[in-house]
Amino acid sequence: xxxxxxxxxxxxxxxxxxxxxxxxxxxxxxxxxxxxxxxxxxxxxxxxxxxxxxxxxxxxxxxxxxxxxxxxxxxxxxxxxxxxxxxxxxxx
Numbered sequence: 577x578x579x580x581x582x583x584x585x586x587x588x589x590x591x592x593x594x595x596x597x598x599x600x601x602x603x604x605x606x607x608x609x610x611x612x613x614x615x616x617x618x619x620x621x622x623x624x625x626x627x628x629x630x631x632x633x634x635x636x637x638x639x640x641x642x643x644x645x646x647x648x649x650x651x652x653x654x655x656x657x658x659x660x661x662x663x664x665x666x667x668x
Contacts, residue, residue: 587617587621588621590603590607590609590614590617591614591617591618591621594614594618595618600614600615
C-alpha cells in the first residue's frame with residue numbers, strides 16, 4: 577500500500593478535532609489513519625505548542641532591534657556627513 581504524505585496544516589486539523597472532543601476512532605476513520613498515527617501527531621503537536629508563543633515574542637524583539645538598528649545607522653550617517661563636512665572646510 578502506498579504511503580500518503582500529510583501536510584502540517586492537515587495534521588493540525590486532525591489533532592485539533594481530537595482535542596476539541598471528537599472521538600479518536602471517528603477521526604481515524606474519517607481520515608483513514610491509525611490511532612497510533614493520530615497519537616504520534618498529537619504528541620508532536622503538543623510538544624511544539626509553546627513555540628507558537630515564542631515566535632510572537634521573537635517577532636516583537638526583532639522589530640524593536642530593527643528600529644534600533646535603523647536609528648543607529650541614521651546616527652552614523654549623520655556623524656559621517658559632519659566629519660566629511662569638517663574635513664572639506666579645513667582645506668584652504
